[in-house]
Amino acid sequence: MPISSPAVSLTPGKTLAQAKAAYAPTAGRYLAACTLGLPTIDTVTALRDDGERWARGEASPADYTADIAAARQSYASLVGVPTGFVAIGSQASVLAAMVAASVPDGAEVLCVDGDFSSMVFPFAQQAHRGVVVRHIALDELAEAITTATWLVAFSLVQSATGLLADADRITEAARAHGAFTLCDTTQAAGWMPVRAGDFDATICHAYKWLGAPRGAAFLTVLPAFADRLHPGQAGWYAGLDPWQSCYGPEMTLATDARRFDVSPAWPAWVGARAALGFFASLDPEVVRGHDADLGDALSRGLGVPANGQAIVTWADADGSDLVRLTAAGITASGRAGRARVAFHLWNDRGDVDAVLAALHRG
Secondary structure, X not given: OOOOOOOOEEEOOEEHHHHHOOOOOOOOEEOOOOOOOOOOHHHHHHHHHHHHHHXXXXXXXXXXXXXXXXXXXXXXXXXXXXXXXXXXXXXXXXXXXXXXXXXXXXXXXXXXXXXXXXXXXXXXXXXXXXXEEEEEOHHHHHHHOOXXXXXXXXXXXXXXXXXXXXXXXXXXXXXXXXOEEXXXXXXXXXXXXXXXXXXXXXXXXXXXXXXXXXXXXXXXXXXXXXXXXXXXXXXXXXXXXXXXXXXXXXXXXXXXHHHHOOOOOHHHHHHHHHHHHHHHOOOHHHHHHHHHHHHHHHHXXXXXXXXXXXXXXXXXXXXXXXXXXXXXXXXXXXXXXXXXXXOOOOOOHHHXXXXXXXXXXX
């Protein structure tokens, strides 16, 4: 039976049951939002309608401006920052690379040992400039920050394990030592509250928990840190007026975070508008309660720590548990020698029971 009740509200007049109904029924049990999120019915409809407009020759580049603006505004609302603090991009690694290229020569960057490569590789690529990257265990990150640290780059939720970073402790230590913070919220935004203004910058690719098409990513940046960044990927869309910035040599970039915009893949932003509008209308605390309750229920059934995580992983070095889940019609994933499942709005207690039954632990 579903773990949620129609009596639990997300927004006035909307319930968890109604939010779940925003998704099409799936053929099997989909427990892989941490790998690839599912689109709502409205998101699929928006993408289909756009494809048909394109096929009829009715699509216009200028018409996508409204989709991008709406998605940017919804994302800003979702993570609690002004719209002018939000830049758009195509991939998390592209946005991280811009930040990495702005690290001063010889400066120190702290990364999490085992973090997703998009938050590691761009900084490692700066070694030719003397940039030093230290890889620190997640639970030791705050203590590793010193006055030599220029930037602390970490994921709020670890992709391989689902572990949550102690963001308050990390940001407090960074401020105390004069270091900046860059937080990847790709595995967090959509299932748990995110306060982007707590960090100097955040990066989020919206194709996981936010259910947007791949190719819609966001950068938030506080003004003081933005002044330290170089928009090395600037193109026409980073211009003060993009449609007057199509040709050189004159360059007048936007004065807010839009100067870090990456030229958009237009169809992706049609879907992103619908997806971000949906999640911006939900109460993230209620979504977290639903997702984490399911994660904790599975954790207890598996005999692993229940930590309020939507992502649950356990040791599966030979991949046999993942094979069992797949054979039972459950879509899951395996990362770093661990089986990994994720719970989101379309899931219920029946999915927990299905996992335990597949693993013969129910």
